[in-house]
Amino acid sequence: MAKRTKYPKLPNGFGTIRYLGKNRRNPYAVHPPTTEFTKNGAPLRPPSLCYVDAWIKGFTVLVALKSGTYYPGFEKNIEIEDTNDLKGLSQKILADYNRFRNPDKEDKEKTFKDIYNDWYAYKFERDQSRTYSPHTLNATRGAFKRCKTLHDKTFRSLRYDDLQKLIDDCPLSYASLEQVINLLHQMYAYAKIYHLVDEDCSLYLKINKPDNEKHGEPFTDDDLKILWNNQDDEDVEFLLIMCYSGFRIAAYKTMEVNIEEKYFRGGIKNKYSKNRVVPIHTAILPLVKRRMERDGCILTSDQTFRKHLDERNLLSQLGIAHHTPHDCRHTFSKLCEDYKVNENDRKRMLGHSFGNDITNKTYGHRTLDTLRKQIHKIKVPKH
Known part of the structure; x- marks a missing residue:
């Protein structure tokens, strides 16, 4: 029985290519980078961009997505002459991709508020096919307001201690602090996708107070x-x-x-x-x-x-x-x-x-x- 080809590892925040099994015309599902997380920080897999018949085509789709040249149906126009030299092909494509990878000086100097605005547009305004409830939008804006002490600080300069201090000093409820941490998780996920930060400083944040809130009390x-x-x-x-x-x-x-x-x-x-x-x-x-x-x-x-x-x-x-x-x-x-x-x-x-x-x-x-x-x-x- 022939062994499955071992594909090159994709860069962090690049997206994923999933093999769905044989006997499919297009057995590879191509997913964009994860941008949403559960309250515990676990990634939520986004819907697939497309399905392709070769791994290298999926890789080409993700490169186009990163460079801003991807459009729906892009995969239909990909022509790969030799899909056997995966290592050579992927290295060549990555060489072109590297010019998009390093953030320019302007990106490096973006403040917490700048990153929030970019992320907000990315999540809530870019995709018109999905609508969000007013409650979700208001909760998101409220969580941002609670981060006021960070608004004017350079995002890349923030460290875990800065974020944890924000959580520790905030007098609000446990549920409100959960919303703040969830916002930070999503902002850092976005920043990593575009290589605006090197690490996720929100990953190990915790709420150092008991959760004493009642989550609903039925009528007797x-x-x-x-x-x-x-x-x-x-x-x-x-x-x-x-x-x-x-x-x-x-x-x-x-x-x-x-x-x-x-x-x-x-x-x-x-x-x-x-x-x-x-x-x-x-x-x-x-x-x-x-x-x-x-x-x-x-x-x-x-x-x-x-x-x-x-x-x-x-x-x-x-x-x-x-x-x-x-x-x-x-x-x-x-x-x-x-x-x-x-x-x-x-x-x-x-x-x-x-x-x-x-x-x-x-x-x-x-x-x-x-x-x-x-x-x-x-x-x-x-x-």
């Missing part, structure tokens, strides 16, 4: 009994709808409400959340009908609802501890768990990713009736 069964006993109140009405459907509050402003077929369709944030279908639980159907007949929609403004809820001090008056609207989503998740709703259907209705579960991610298809049977496992407390 007693709380739900109280809410059901006060369902005629318009604010309680909406809280109950959220508790038994599980969407994020902002999703209710634009979702489709199909009274005849008894389902919601909508969602925000990511591809798993958007445009998902959740059956309307029989218990809240009268509340949904009443709200649609009265207001013409489920929700007009999430900010107005939050403000009104706080101003009325409603939950306190009902004898219920403080809760945020997002706690309704946690309540729905807990109800699904308590009443043994199928775990995969629970994820579908909450709009959660299936992670590495390829079977459910790719082949998991559930009808509305199937989901309806699952959601109706949830019982309403006697009131």
Whole structure:
């Protein structure tokens, strides 16, 4: 059995070429450099640029990407006479590439603010095929503002101690500091792609304070009994709808409400959340009908609802501890768990990713009736 060819190692921040297996017309997937990372700093593989029939063609695509001459369909015009001399070919192409590799004097003198602006345009403005929520954009800008002490410093001059001091001196919440570190990870990834820095100084940053924040507190069964006993109140009405459907509050402003077929369709944030279908639980159907007949929609403004809820001090008056609207989503998740709703259907209705579960991610298809049977496992407390 013939051994697979051993290909030259690509430079750091150059991109990747993946072999997908034999019996494919174009078995090599060409990916641009990684620009996004998880909160723990693990790289997220970007979508492929193209698929080619020879490794050296993929390499040529990445060189063109680096030099700024790549365009969609570029690979179709590549002509390689001899694909056997991979080492010679790659060295020749790299020799041409080196003129793009070294940052010029102007790049070396760029400040933290300059790199942020370049990265922001690279991530949010260059690719018009992808849109980001206002929440994501505002969180990113907020994280940048928290780095004010670094704004005018030369980016290449920053060291780990400078970044760690920023994190240690910041009095904000654990979650806010996580956003700052995530921003730094992405900025350094961008800077390495364009060889603006030699090392990632953000790699080992840590938050030296306990994470004492609550990540959601579901309503208890007693709380739900109280809410059901006060369902005629318009604010309680909406809280109950959220508790038994599980969407994020902002999703209710634009979702489709199909009274005849008894389902919601909508969602925000990511591809798993958007445009998902959740059956309307029989218990809240009268509340949904009443709200649609009265207001013409489920929700007009999430900010107005939050403000009104706080101003009325409603939950306190009902004898219920403080809760945020997002706690309704946690309540729905807990109800699904308590009443043994199928775990995969629970994820579908909450709009959660299936992670590495390829079977459910790719082949998991559930009808509305199937989901309806699952959601109706949830019982309403006697009131």
